[in-house]
Amino acid sequence: MIDVSVDLGFLKLHNPVIAASGTFGYGLEFSQALDLNRLGGFVVKGLYFSPRQGNPPPRLAETSCGLINSIGLPGIGVKQFSHEILPKLTGLQTAVIINICGENREEYASVADYLDKHEEISAYELNISCPNVKKGGICPAQNPEDTYETVKLVKNSCSTPVITKLSPNVTDISEIALSAQEGGSDALSLVNTFLAMDIDAVTRKPKLGNIMGGLSGPAIKPIALRMVYQAVRAVKIPVIGMGGIQTGRDAVEYLIAGARAVQVGTANFISPDATLQIIDEINAFCEDNHIKKVEDLIRTLDIDS
Amino acid sequence: MLSMLKNHTGKITRKEIWGDDYFLLSLEAPDISRESQPGQFVMVRTSTDPYPLLRRPFSIHGRNGSHIDIFFQKTGIGTSLLSQKQKGDPLEILGPLGNGFLLEDGTESKKVSLIGGGRGIAPLYFLAQELNKNQSKVRIFYGGRSSKDIPLLSKFKKENIETLCSTEDGSTGFQGLVTELFEQEMNSEPPSLICACGPDGMLKKVSQISEKNHIPAELSLESIMGCGFGACWGCVKKIKKENIKQWQKICEEGPVFWAHEIVWDE
Structure with a gap:
């Protein structure tokens, strides 16, 4: 029997696989496809304080081994969420992580404050890295000071552990990772999507209604993996890695790079039970390679020999 | 499950x-x-x-x-x-x-016109089969750019489904758009329900005909989809229900919507 549990310090997961925000609804939608309790955890769709409509279509463009989206964080708002959804997430034997969003720092803090002290919430994921809500794909995670101030204000507004989700659209990921740590973040998750676009050569129109969007899927995996490797070396807090994970072996690569857990996003669209397949594949990998504990894989990249 | x-x-x-x-x-x-x-x-x-x-x-x-x-x-x-x-x-x-065409109430023994544009014909064959089972009188209007875009014509004829066709280049049947053919023919045998599938431009025109002639219409929308089961929010259309307009997921709330619910110009 392989021990697949991982410890983030503030949170123990019974396996390292977490379903990523924006690809897993509010969790309940997937309860038809899989037993949510088998997951290490899941992150619900981003929540602003008020309900939001999202961006005009087309919202999706498929590219080579990737998907560009400009969804724009539509959602029900924090009040409806806490009345209608949160009660249904109680009693789950898995980590329930709430992805919180804001037009400004104060909105992030008010969402964090509103949902604070709910036992069923394991952690917040602070979404300061969505490329689809401000003009030009700008987000707080592109600026060290903005990152620091946002994390600090949210930390002062709640007692729930905070995971800060970083953007890959930066020159130096280590600098931003350090800013989030200095602001008091309990962990980091990275990366969010890469700012991208696609054009129809015949009509000369952008393929997305919002012109630019965020690229995800296997196309981004090598770059995301590199950024996770860099972030792990910059900070002391745990890092959750994501970007293009489709298989157990992909997940293991992130663990070796130093991630203590992983998130699976786009793969959920292709197979609703992709997360479970990945957990099974991690188990099989450990068995084949005589690894007794998944934690023994973490940060074991061999660069000396 | x-x-x-x-x-x-x-x-x-x-x-x-x-x-x-x-x-x-x-x-x-x-x-x-x-x-x-x-x-x-x-x-x-x-x-x-x-x-x-x-x-x-x-x-x-x-x-x-x-x-x-x-x-x-x-x-x-x-x-x-x-x-x-x-x-x-x-x-x-x-x-x-997704949610298909509403067959349960009111389609029995009714006159139903099915309008299909190009590959939009695909779901209408299944619909025609089911409507035939409940004694509805079905007429199919099938249009494409040219005769090679209406390949199923022979299949419908072979199965004795009344089918009228149009091509934009006039290579087979009526020359023009399938919606023009429908408008020309509908008065001879006014349907009590329209079901349509095809490109947005065609469906928008069907909506206008439906409104003008007070004939309810069910329209099946096409879209690029990320997942097909409501998780990605990628395939939305502006839908008006009880005077509230919002983006709704085509995969989950549709793909079939009532014509009067669809907001085309926004």
Whole structure:
């Protein structure tokens, strides 16, 4: 029997696989496809304080081994969420992580404050890295000071552990990772999507209604993996890695790079039970390679020999 | 667990090539066949490699015992790969998904006009089969750019489904748009319900005809889809219900909507 549990310090997961925000609804939608309790955890769709409509279509463009989206964080708002959804997430034997969003720092803090002290919430994921809500794909995670101030204000507004989700659209990921740590973040998750676009050569129109969007899927995996490797070396807090994970072996690569857990996003669209397949594949990998504990894989990249 | 979010592996049991670039695949999928309604769709993996990445949505074209048929046009990388599959090949399928045409109340013994544009004809064959079962009088209006875009004409004629066709170049049938043909013909035998599937421009025109003539219309919308089951929020259309306009997911709330609910100009 392989021990697949991982410890983030503030949170123990019974396996390292977490379903990523924006690809897993509010969790309940997937309860038809899989037993949510088998997951290490899941992150619900981003929540602003008020309900939001999202961006005009087309919202999706498929590219080579990737998907560009400009969804724009539509959602029900924090009040409806806490009345209608949160009660249904109680009693789950898995980590329930709430992805919180804001037009400004104060909105992030008010969402964090509103949902604070709910036992069923394991952690917040602070979404300061969505490329689809401000003009030009700008987000707080592109600026060290903005990152620091946002994390600090949210930390002062709640007692729930905070995971800060970083953007890959930066020159130096280590600098931003350090800013989030200095602001008091309990962990980091990275990366969010890469700012991208696609054009129809015949009509000369952008393929997305919002012109630019965020690229995800296997196309981004090598770059995301590199950024996770860099972030792990910059900070002391745990890092959750994501970007293009489709298989157990992909997940293991992130663990070796130093991630203590992983998130699976786009793969959920292709197979609703992709997360479970990945957990099974991690188990099989450990068995084949005589690894007794998944934690023994973490940060074991061999660069000396 | 509902079967719709379970991955089914269905073997291709029949392949038909219609004209230059239209294909019909019959898939063995007993659970999907049993539950499916006209207007519903399936998400098919065209490759098990990461390219193309996403499944492709196909409306259910027909049902035959434990089999379902899909009918598609080769337009891109996904449909091109699918067109190369052979009898005996397995396909990964999710479904049936979405909400189909409403058959339960009010369609019995009614006159129903089905309007299909190009590959939008696909779900209307299944619908015609089911409407025939409840004694409705069905007329199909089938249009395309030229005769090669209306390959199923012979299939409908062979099965004695009354079919009127149009081509924009006049190579077969009425010369012009299928909506123009419908407007010309509808007065001879006014339908009590219209069901349509095709490009947005055609469906918008059907909405206008429906409103002007006070004939309810059910429209099946096409969209690029990320997942097909409501998780990605990628396939939205502006829908008006009780005077509130909002983006709704075509895969989950549709793909069939009442014409008067769809907001076209925004």
